[in-house]
Amino acid sequence: MSLERTLTVRVERISRETPEILAFELAHPWGRALPGYEAGAHIDVHMPGGFSRQYSLARAPSNAVSSYVIGVKREAESRGGSASMHERVREGDLLAISAPRNTFPLREEAGHHLLMAGGIGMTPLLAMAQALAARGASFTLCVFARGEDHLAFADALRNPALAPHLRLHLDQGDASQRIDLHALLAERAPNTHLYVCGPGGFMKAVREAAAHWPEDTLHAEYFAAPTDANTGTGLPFTLRLAQRGISVPVAADQTAVDALHEVGIDIPVSCQQGLCGTCVVEGDGEGAEHRDFCLTGSERRHKVALCCSRAKGRELVLQL
Template structure:
């Protein structure tokens, strides 16, 4: 669908918030905290941005975008081209970062990683859960939503600008595993890696993360080719060592919805009917990987000689 930018605001250093609505004011599809939109920016640019407004507000979506001049061009396009009155094609919403039910939550945000967490805070509050947010950034002026969040929940929100407080005290925050606490973390890769390391002794499933960039993979051996069966069409294909599953099925004329092509957005999730996938995404939990019933075909491969997919 195509939405119009009805409002554009500067939230922090290099961060703008866009309010997007249908031109005729019709209600938009519902969403839940943690969901994101795909913005189709033209010239092959497709980027995912977390919804950061109120899920109860059905007339508009809100996204907040940090400008990164050394990135791939998506944020520059948003900042330079999407003024009030501009239109943009979107896909979604879709949620790979759902807020699970828990008696307590520890939210850890770094920089623009606050965006999916903002609506989670209101939902955790609505549920009557015990929760805390620890939010870090380079400077206070770079931290979107910092003022309003601290004003609304002064006893629950801890702001930690690095130039004043140093790095987040993850050792102190995560030293004592809690069976009743769900940990939600979003931000730059070093923060996520550090939180994952410190949550290694926490109960399985306690940690929930969302990555903006793919997880770094340690390459153990060269990729190999494998056979692919597409159950719905009956097609038999060979995935070469130097091609992804997604590229292979696209070259065979089979359409698969995709966006990021790096295992972070979840668009190309595909059911696995037989065979063992080699998961290379940055989305699935250890339990979901062990189940082996879905894979993200833009990056993941096969551990054996053959996969059967629900395509």
């Protein structure tokens, strides 16, 4: 297996957004421009202790990108990633990151964009809202937080360009301002697309309330695979690599990525949970049992995330 090429950045600024969330501004060590990105993109951050995590970029892209901003919530059950960022990373430190990747893009075909952000899930949606405001697009940004003091990037939300589009739901706030998910999502206005990012329970609640929406209008960015997600193992099958004209067996306890690695074909991976899209390749998506959380319904017809997905039957054809 291999990781994607990394970039080195310097931690320019660390600011406290809430008691649990720090914002990190990352810049090129010699002040050069960084690779561009689109709203909704994320980067992998390789941090002290050997951890690697994906973080969404929390600011709309500009023509010349001088820095990236990410928000990192210290998770109570952190396996080390968020704790490492909070405790061990200081301003001036150098970090290795991936170039931005976007598995959560704005859909150009949408007439209205409904952005649903829970807690730290605001980061990609804030970038999207800023990008939509800049182009004069129709959108609503619904932000759910426990209270004012748990609201990350509050200054950016107060920007007059976002204010007319913002609906704020504070659990500890005035009951009249709370958002009823089922009422909000009961009817889908024509050509509206829904984007959601937040903790697992919030994502589940939004998806359940929007279960009757067409699948291709629902877009979700997960921080972690849901606890009831399928694992990457199952029945054995064969990968048929159409371009090479060979077949590769995948054992019951193996992922497709591991099986390809055994025959000398390295597929780049990062999250290995079906979240980030790094391992996605072209193939017969109709023949796949998709277990990812990053492909849309239409992408699944011709793409497969190899770190987790398997064949529906005995064989899966890939354009490799």
